[in-house]
Amino acid sequence: MDKAMKNRKVLKAIQNKFLIYIPLTLFALLMMGPFLWLLSVSLMPGKNVFAFPPAIFPTFIDFKNYVDVWRYMDFLKYIWNTVIITFFGVVFSILLCSLTAYPLAIFKFKGKNIIFVALIATMIIPAAAGLVVNYLTINKLGLINTFTGVVLPSLVTVFNVFLFRQAFMGIPSDIRDSGKMDGASEFRIWWQLMMPMIKPAIAVVALFEFMASWNSFLWPIIVLNTDKYPLASALSTLNGQFSFNFGWIAAGTVISVLPIIIVFLLTQKYFMEGISGAIKG
Amino acid sequence: MSGLKKLLFVSMMFILVLGTLAACNNTKETVKEKEVDPPKEKKEETTTVEFWTISLQPTFNDYFIDLIANYESENPGVKIDWKDFPYDAIQNKLLTSIASKQAPDVVNLNTELASQMASKGALTDFNKQLTEEQRSIYFDGIYNSTVVDNGAYALPWYTGIPVLYINTDLVEKAGLDIKAPPQTKADLANWGKQIQEKTGSFGYVFTMETRSILEEGFKVAEGGKAAFNNDEVKAYIQSNIELIKDGVIPKDIPAFAQQVQLFGSEQVAMMISSSSFINQLKTASPDVYKKTIAVPAPLGKAGIRFTNSMNLVVPNASDNAEAATAFAHYVTNDANQLAFSKVANTLPSTKAAAKDEFFYQNDGTLEGQAKTASVESLDKASDFYLGIENANDVNKAFNKRLQNIYINDQDLNTELDAAEKEINDILSR
Numbered sequence: 001m002d003k004a005m006k007n008r009k010v011l012k013a014i015q016n017k018f019l020i021y022i023p024l025t026l027f028a029l030l031m032m033g034p035f036l037w038l039l040s041v042s043l044m045p046g047k048n049v050f051a052f053p054p055a056i057f058p059t060f061i062d063f064k065n066y067v068d069v070w071r072y073m074d075f076l077k078y079i080w081n082t083v084i085i086t087f088f089g090v091v092f093s094i095l096l097c098s099l100t101a102y103p104l105a106i107f108k109f110k111g112k113n114i115i116f117v118a119l120i121a122t123m124i125i126p127a128a129a130g131l132v133v134n135y136l137t138i139n140k141l142g143l144i145n146t147f148t149g150v151v152l153p154s155l156v157t158v159f160n161v162f163l164f165r166q167a168f169m170g171i172p173s174d175i176r177d178s179g180k181m182d183g184a185s186e187f188r189i190w191w192q193l194m195m196p197m198i199k200p201a202i203a204v205v206a207l208f209e210f211m212a213s214w215n216s217f218l219w220p221i222i223v224l225n226t227d228k229y230p231l232a233s234a235l236s237t238l239n240g241q242f243s244f245n246f247g248w249i250a251a252g253t254v255i256s257v258l259p260i261i262i263v264f265l266l267t268q269k270y271f272m273e274g275i276s277g278a279i280k281g
Numbered sequence: 282m283s284g285l286k287k288l289l290f291v292s293m294m295f296i297l298v299l300g301t302l303a304a305c306n307n308t309k310e311t312v313k314e315k316e317v318d319p320p321k322e323k324k325e326e327t328t329t330v331e332f333w334t335i336s337l338q339p340t341f342n343d344y345f346i347d348l349i350a351n352y353e354s355e356n357p358g359v360k361i362d363w364k365d366f367p368y369d370a371i372q373n374k375l376l377t378s379i380a381s382k383q384a385p386d387v388v389n390l391n392t393e394l395a396s397q398m399a400s401k402g403a404l405t406d407f408n409k410q411l412t413e414e415q416r417s418i419y420f421d422g423i424y425n426s427t428v429v430d431n432g433a434y435a436l437p438w439y440t441g442i443p444v445l446y447i448n449t450d451l452v453e454k455a456g457l458d459i460k461a462p463p464q465t466k467a468d469l470a471n472w473g474k475q476i477q478e479k480t481g482s483f484g485y486v487f488t489m490e491t492r493s494i495l496e497e498g499f500k501v502a503e504g505g506k507a508a509f510n511n512d513e514v515k516a517y518i519q520s521n522i523e524l525i526k527d528g529v530i531p532k533d534i535p536a537f538a539q540q541v542q543l544f545g546s547e548q549v550a551m552m553i554s555s556s557s558f559i560n561q562l563k564t565a566s567p568d569v570y571k572k573t574i575a576v577p578a579p580l581g582k583a584g585i586r587f588t589n590s591m592n593l594v595v596p597n598a599s600d601n602a603e604a605a606t607a608f609a610h611y612v613t614n615d616a617n618q619l620a621f622s623k624v625a626n627t628l629p630s631t632k633a634a635a636k637d638e639f640f641y642q643n644d645g646t647l648e649g650q651a652k653t654a655s656v657e658s659l660d661k662a663s664d665f666y667l668g669i670e671n672a673n674d675v676n677k678a679f680n681k682r683l684q685n686i687y688i689n690d691q692d693l694n695t696e697l698d699a700a701e702k703e704i705n706d707i708l709s710r
Contacts, residue, residue: 049565050546072339139381221370222377226338236367240336241557242625245564 029056042066042250049246065251072248073234075255081147082214082230088151089213090206096156097205098198101164102190106176116165123158135222149223150230154212160205167201168194203270210263214256231256328604329360331385332612333375335591338365344624352611359604375596379403384598386605387612390435392664395427395592397673399434405595406432410606418615418631422663423590435592436613437630439621441555442588442655442662444575445469446562446647451550455479462576466496469551469579470520473529476550484529485551486540487521489687491679492665496581501679507704509679510697518686518693525687533688545569553578555589556626556651563647575650577657586658587665590630628656635659671707678703 029036033056040058041049045065069075103109104116134153143149171194179189195202217232226237235256238249264271337345349361364385366374372394378384390398398404407416408431416424419437427435449459455476463469473484487493494501497517500508524530531543541558543549545566552558563570578586593609595602611617618629619637626648629635640656643649682700685691 046567048545048568050542051566052546052548135377139377144381144383221367222373226365226367233367233370236369237336237338237365239367239369240340241368242340242560243336244557244561246561247564 038250039254042247042254045247065245065247066255068245069238069248069251069255072243073237073252075231075252077227078229078231078234081228081234082232084147085150085216085220085230086210086213088147089154090209092151092155093157093160093209094202094205097160098164098168098195098202099190100156101161102168102194104161105165105168106173106194119158119161131219131222134219138223144223145225145228146223147228150216150220151213153219154216160208163201163205164198167198171197200270200273203267203273207263207267207271211260214260327358327360328601329362330387330601330605330608331362331364332387332608333371333385334363334365334389335368335371335391336365337389341621341624344621348612348617348620352608356607359608361608379596379598382598384596384600386595386599386601387609388594388596389438390592390594392426392435392590392592393673393676395435395594396429398594398596399427399429399432400671400673403597404434405597405599405602405606406434407436407595407606408433410595410602411610415610418633419613420630420632420635420660420662422661423588423630426588426590426664427592435594436609438591438593438613439618439625439627440588440590440630440659440664441557441628442586442658443553443555443578444651444654445578446544446552446554446558446651447574447576448544448547448550448569449572449574451476451480451482451547455550459574463579465579466581470524470529472551473524474527477527477529480550482547483531483543483549484524486543486549486553487524487530488540488553489521489680489683491676491683492587493521493581493683494679495665496583496585496587498581498583502675502704502708505708507701507708510701515693515697518683518697521687522693541565556648556655559647559651570647573647575647575654577654586662588628588630588659588662590664626652628652628659632660671710674707675704678707 036056037054040055041047042065043058043061043063044055045062047055047059104112130153138144138149138152141149143152175193175197176189179193184192214230215232216230217236220228220230220233221236224233226234229237235249235252237243238245238252332349334345345363349363352361353359371388371390375385375388375390375398395404416433423437423440424433426437427433445462447459447462452459452472455472456479457472457475463472469485476482476484491501494509494514494517499514499517502508521530525532531549533539537554540549540552540554541561544552545562547569559570559575562573580586593613595605595609599605613631615629615631615633618631619634619639621627622629622634623639628640635656640652643653679700682696682703686693686696
């Protein structure tokens with residue numbers, strides 16, 4: 001009797017799991033569909049890309065597209081370009097944004113709110129509107145065709161400042177006071193006491209900036225010459241009249257998104273914390 | 282703290298590994314830069330001609346490296362600095378570099394972009410720069426494609442004439458004879474109807490552009506006024522609307538990529554396009570490529586076929602217009618165009634080059650068929666061009682109205698009235 005009850009319970013649990021997992025799996029497939037299609041197209045050279053229904057899962061695996069596109073394009077050069085742009089984009093963005101946010105969150109001074117509201121107000125301006133102004137500025141500074149010219153315009157973004165400000169505001173003022181008691185300078189309090197407390201926010205900004213820099217496409221095309229392109233921009237050379245090959249485009253795209261997936265998996269824990277922290281704050 | 286440290290450590294390692302991987306690559310680059318640098322310093326003695334192309338690297342690196350080496354040895358004192366950009370980037374790049382006074386000297390543009398730049402007065406006039414003899418090597422129709430107010434602003438380079446691609450499977454299923462392909466647009470419509478009835482697939486792709494009106498012998502503008510708002514044009518557009526209703530022509534396909542997709546998935550049986558289509562079909566849908574043939578494109582009532590040419594232009598802002606013009610003419614001369622056609626499988630725009638037997642040899646592949654099917658009408662062809670100022674704006678405005686009619690089911694009469702008013706406004710500017 002007891003055993004039967006147990007069995008029934010287990011059965012019911014399995015049944016419930018099924019009911020939850022089947023729709024979840026279907027939904028996940030639906031969301032991942034385009035990416036899976038791209039992946040299977042890249043793995044099946046010689047197969048009709050536009051066949052209907054689209055092949056979500058590859059029926060055979062051949063890395064020919066990857067080998068060919070790797071030979072055709074100088075991937076290492078473009079990856080290196082992307083890494084430089086991304087590294088400086090992420091590091092300086094975190095430093096400058098948190099330095100901007102710190103006084104806005106902690107200090108008490110006249111006009112603090114006005115400055116903050118003015119910053120927030122600029123979020124309304126669409127990014128494309130800044131294109132011409134940014135180009136003229138970068139050109140006057142003599143930074144055309146340099147990585148600095150690519151990274152500079154997007155180093156301090158209001159969204160990141162806002163995120164850091166919320167994170168700093170969540171820290172009890174006792175921490176800063178204790179630092180003051182021990183005679184630490186303001187800068188040292190920021191670096192040694194405050195920054196370690198807002199790790200989740202840093203991780204979120206790092207991830208956002210990483211994705212934004214890694215995927216940057218239009219701005220590098222405008223500022224740089226072809227040999228300095230980052231990956232996303234360089235992939236557009238595969239779309240030429242004489243070089244068009246859908247399998248190559250698919251393979252190149254898969255190669256270029258792999259780092260993002262790896263970084264996301266590494267920072268996933270912080271990412272969730274940081275997002276919920278930012279919303280609560 | 283340890284978590285963040287770990288993260289930092291991992292990302293630093295990642296960068297370090299990539300750095301070492303790319304290091305050998307980097308050193309190569311610096312060596313190259315050093316090689317290029319010295320001539321730049323001696324600017325008094327050598328002229329550097331900056332040469333921009335669209336999407337030709339690295340496919341044609343060998344051809345251009347040879348070409349440039351030959352030119353530099355024949356013309357000591359001239360250095361060619363070759364740069365290549367994706368199609369999406371070239372216009373932005375060109376406009377911004379002219380604005381910042383760093384204009385390139387020779388630029389590869391298609392006719393639409395070249396005409397647009399020319400009507401804004403940004404390009405050098407080749408009618409003044411070149412002798413009659415130098416200009417006479419090009420086909421007149423193609424050379425005259427960018428003429429605005431007696432000035433010719435682009436030297437024609439490689440070109441292509443659209444041909445008709447037929448999916449033999451679908452056409453045979455419809456009971457049509459592939460040996461007697463459609464000769465006129467009317468034949469094409471009849472074939473399309475039969476294919477639709479017998480197989481359920483679409484008959485052919487129709488691009489719904491301004492050029493379709495010209496191909497039927499109608500005028501878009503005449504004497505500085507819009508000239509298309511009449512019953513004949515309306516009847517022609519109406520006949521296309523009927524074909525869309527019957528499922529002979531697919532709706533919603535202004536973009537080239539979508540047309541390729543329809544043909545590649547065998548949802549449409551015939552398509553008129555240039556030879557660049559073959560490459561896309563071959564790599565995306567190899568099975569459909571195998572059963573596709575190419576024949577000369579059917580003609581509209583006007584009996585004309587339009588080329589899609591690439592040109593070389595010299596911006597007014599160039600510092601070395603003379604050296605630039607000489608190099609542009611060198612790249613587009615008979616011998617070099619013929620050599621390029623052979624490596625790229627395109628058509629040349631010079632008379633002597635087009636006589637080469639290479640263009641009449643059909644090796645049986647789809648590329649060979651398309652080549653021989655298109656070369657015949659080269660001497661009669663011209664680029665799609667309206668022959669008026671602001672042609673690009675007129676073209677865009679008219680395209681938009683035509684798409685409203687065909688795709689968005691807007692009323693034919695109101696849209697044409699609106700188009701007439703809009704184009705008269707543009708022409709009276």
